[in-house]
Amino acid sequence: MVISILTLFPQVFSQVVATSIIGRAKQKKLVNIRLINIRDFSKDKHRSVDDRPYGGGAGMLLRVDIVYKALEAARIKDLKREKVFLLDPAGNLLTQKKIREMSEFNHLILICGHYEGIDERICHFIDEKISIGEYILTGGEIPAMVITDAVVRLIPKVLEKPQSTIDESFTEDNQLEAPQYTRPVEFMGLKVPEILLSGNHAQINKWRSSEAKKRTGKSEKRGK
Ligand SMILES: C[S@@+](CC[C@H](N)C(=O)[O-])C[C@H]1O[C@@H](n2cnc3c(N)ncnc32)[C@H](O)[C@@H]1O
Numbered sequence: 001m002v003i004s005i006l007t008l009f010p011q012v013f014s015q016v017v018a019t020s021i022i023g024r025a026k027q028k029k030l031v032n033i034r035l036i037n038i039r040d041f042s043k044d045k046h047r048s049v050d051d052r053p054y055g056g057g058a059g060m061l062l063r064v065d066i067v068y069k070a071l072e073a074a075r076i077k078d079l080k081r082e083k084v085f086l087l088d089p090a091g092n093l094l095t096q097k098k099i100r101e102m103s104e105f106n107h108l109i110l111i112c113g114h115y116e117g118i119d120e121r122i123c124h125f126i127d128e129k130i131s132i133g134e135y136i137l138t139g140g141e142i143p144a145m146v147i148t149d150a151v152v153r154l155i156p157k158v159l160e161k162p163q164s165t166i167d168e169s170f171t172e173d174n175q176l177e178a179p180q181y182t183r184p185v186e187f188m189g190l191k192v193p194e195i196l197l198s199g200n201h202a203q204i205n206k207w208r209s210s211e212a213k214k215r216t217g218k219s220e221k222r223g224k
Contacts, residue, residue: 001105001155002032004074005144006067007112008049010035016145025158033148034074038062041069050115059116067111067122074109082107084126085147087140088117091129094147096170098130102147103154110147112140176215178208 005013017026017033025031042049049067050060076082083105092098102108111118111126123129132143152158154165169176181192195207 001030001103001151002034002076002079002107003148003151004034004036004076004107004109005112005148006036006038006070006074006109007139007141007144008038008062008114009112009139009141010037012141013145016149021158022149022152025152025155028157030155030158031152036070036074038067038070041066041073053116057116061116062113062118064119064121067118068125071109071111071125076107079107081105082109083128084109084111086111086118086122086126086129087113087132087143088129089131089134089136091131093134094130094132094143096150096174099147099150100154103151108147108151110140110144112144114139114141174216175212176219178211178215 007013013033013035016022017035022031022033026033039047039049050062053059053061071084081104083102085102085108087110111122130143130147132146137143156162159165165171167177181196185192185197193207195203198204
């Protein structure tokens with residue numbers, strides 16, 4: 001898979017793409033993360049990329065012509081399953097289901113806005129707007145990192161144990177995972193549930209399924 005990120009600040013991605021699971025996936029060539037600097041597509045001597053909004057208003061907007069040029073440069077002709085996402089607080093809310101859909105593509109192009117955002121006409125050249133939540137960040141870089149992290153771990157062979165992506169929250173019926181424990185068996189009077197030490201896998205599975213349902217129920221109530 002190729003993930004192309006269009007940004008004014010490629011340097012902020014350096015640690016994220018080089019560390020831990022994403023770093024190893026890159027080394028094994030399971031994913032290619034391309035950082036494309038939108039500023040490289042500005043032609044004026046100050047390399048400016050933004051301008052004041054027509055009609056007035058606070059802040060600056062990224063220019064559609066410059067972002068368009070960066071987008072066209074990011075496209076890869078031979079890759080059939082390519083999809084362009086604009087990070088935008090007004091977009092469709094990101095979920096694990098959406099991440100799974102994204103992981104089926106060969107090429108994801110993520111466009112990060114900054115300042116007050118991007119000239120609205122960019123919407124004619126993208127496939128979907130994505131929001132990572134109902135709050136405003138300074139730029140699309142953190143949302144692009146969120147998507148990259150969540151998608152890369154679903155690429156086959158990235159995780160050593162593929163079962164990890166099946167037995168986890170938001171997978172089956174959007175259910176949460178059951179609580180998990182490791183050593184020590186007792187910490188400050190808090191004991192690991194007896195059933196998990198029993199070695200009876202049928203009973204453990206039953207317990208986990210019931211705990212997962214309880215957790216999911218509680219979390220749904222919290223959201224209301
Ligand atoms: C300060 S925000 C612009 C906010 C915009 N003026 C508004 O009121 O909706 C700058 C950029 O950060 C990104 N961004 C901010 N919050 C986001 C969110 N919750 N989800 C996805 N992208 C976000 C977008 O790329 C956006 O263009």
